[in-house]
Amino acid sequence: MKIDKNIVLIGFMGVGKGTIARELAKQTGIFAIDGDDMIESFANKKIKEIFEDDGEDEFRKIELNLAKFLEKSVSNAIISTGGGFYKVKNLNKIGTVIYLKSSFEKIIDRMKKSSNCEKKFAKRPLLSNLEKAKELHDQRDKEYEKKADFVVIIEDKSAKQIAKEIIKFIQKGKN
Ligand code: S3P
Secondary structure (H helix, E strand, O other): OOOOEEEEEEOOOOOOOHHHHHHHHHHHHOOOEHHHHHHHHHHOOOHHHHHHHHHHHHHHHHHHOOOOOOHHHOOOOEEEEOOHHHOOOHHHHHHEEEEEEOOOHHHHHHHHHHHOHHHHOOOOOHHHHHHHHHHHHHHHHHHHHOOOEEEOOOOOOOOOHHHHHHHHHHHHOOO
């Protein structure tokens, strides 16, 4: 499959942006890249360590630089992003923005059921307090919707199904 623009996945922590990016790559034959992985390579440390050593503000600065880089230098890619990346000003210039939407409860349930559950929570500093994380989810939900070209409700759907819905939307835009 050919795309005119990058496909940018946004959504809350743990919603499965990386999983869906990989499924999209499989179904389209287009390379998938992950924003947080790029930040870790750039900073040469884990996200958790960036938060601990340098603070969240420093992490957000790196996100802004990543956004500039993606806009200028990356095309024809599927890009999964960290849960706060949607705030960058040039988001919609990077590509077609897809919001993977789910209730907070379903995200947490899904994470708890996964095989590497502890690791998934441990690597996300903003999930250390679930009450605060729920507030963040509910506040961001509306902001994600505003920024998105397309919203996919992912609850109770397989990765395969979700990727198919996204591809259908992208192909419709091409006609
Ligand atoms: C964040 C989400 C994380 C990571 C960082 C901050 C956020 O990515 O970028 O911990 O602000 O929501 P995931 O969405 O992949 O967990």
